Amino acid sequence: MAINIPKQWLPRIKVLVHLTALYPLINLYYSAIQDQLGGDPVEAVIHFTGIGALNLLVIGLLLTPVARRFQMGFLIQFRRMIGLYAFVYALCHMLNFLFFEVQLNLQLFVDEVFERPYITVGMTAFLLLIALAATSTKKLRQKMKGRWQTLHNFIYLVVLLVVIHFYWSVKSDIVEPLTYVTLFFILMAFRYKKLRRWGDKLFSRL
Numbered sequence: 001m002a003i004n005i006p007k008q009w010l011p012r013i014k015v016l017v018h019l020t021a022l023y024p025l026i027n028l029y030y031s032a033i034q035d036q037l038g039g040d041p042v043e044a045v046i047h048f049t050g051i052g053a054l055n056l057l058v059i060g061l062l063l064t065p066v067a068r069r070f071q072m073g074f075l076i077q078f079r080r081m082i083g084l085y086a087f088v089y090a091l092c093h094m095l096n097f098l099f100f101e102v103q104l105n106l107q108l109f110v111d112e113v114f115e116r117p118y119i120t121v122g123m124t125a126f127l128l129l130i131a132l133a134a135t136s137t138k139k140l141r142q143k144m145k146g147r148w149q150t151l152h153n154f155i156y157l158v159v160l161l162v163v164i165h166f167y168w169s170v171k172s173d174i175v176e177p178l179t180y181v182t183l184f185f186i187l188m189a190f191r192y193k194k195l196r197r198w199g200d201k202l203f204s205r206l
């Protein structure tokens with residue numbers, strides 16, 4: 001049974017999504033300015049924006065299987081918006097690191113990116129996310145045709161890299177990163193047929 005909503009609700013839901021994504025970010029920096037983030041505010045902002053970006057990536061990947069399973073086609077309209085907010089959170093996360101952790105020391109930033117494997121992996125995910133955000137417009141989608149879908153399939157690799165980045169970044173408690181590893185495999189299981197097709201294609205070329 002298809003679940004539909006009246007068309008006039010869509011703009012209101014969009015406003016709600018904007019507010020839900022923006023409010024926590026504004027509140028985070030407001031709390032930082034008010035000195036309300038506890039003993040290690042730099043760690044707090046890096047943690048919050050990193051987890052925020054990852055949660056939005058996961059929600060973005062959940063939309064398609066949920067829309068298919070419950071025939072809620074309207075959900076697909078929110079994919080781009082959620083993906084772009086994931087990018088905004090990831091950008092803040094990277095900028096927090098650049099401004100507050102390495103204090104705008106570009107040489108140190110580059111050293112960290114190349115010398116700490118978990119940051120190398122995070123940076124790779126971030127660069128891929130830039131490419132996806134920059135090509136997410138309707139115009140480019142039409143212009144790039146099949147190549148657009150091929151490029152945007154890299155979102156699976158982005159999420160995999162972020163999950164590895166998270167797992168690698170923690171020093172002791174691995175429960176939270178392992179939860180995201182599990183979530184990643186569940187999201188990929190929904191795409192089993194697609195992944196299998198790619199695998200078959202790849203092996204037939206070898």
Ligand code: HEM
Nearest residue numbers: 047050051053054090094097122123125126129162166169
């Ligand atoms: C798509 C891009 C990225 C996402 C979604 C992401 C996500 C995350 C997540 C979920 C965490 C764990 C949060 C925690 O437990 O504190 C984390 C930690 C961290 N990330 Fe990222 N990250 C990304 C890219 C980057 C980049 C580009 C950098 C730096 C250049 C970076 C630097 C860090 C640092 C310093 C930590 C904290 C590690 C610690 O607790 O010591 N991340 N990231």
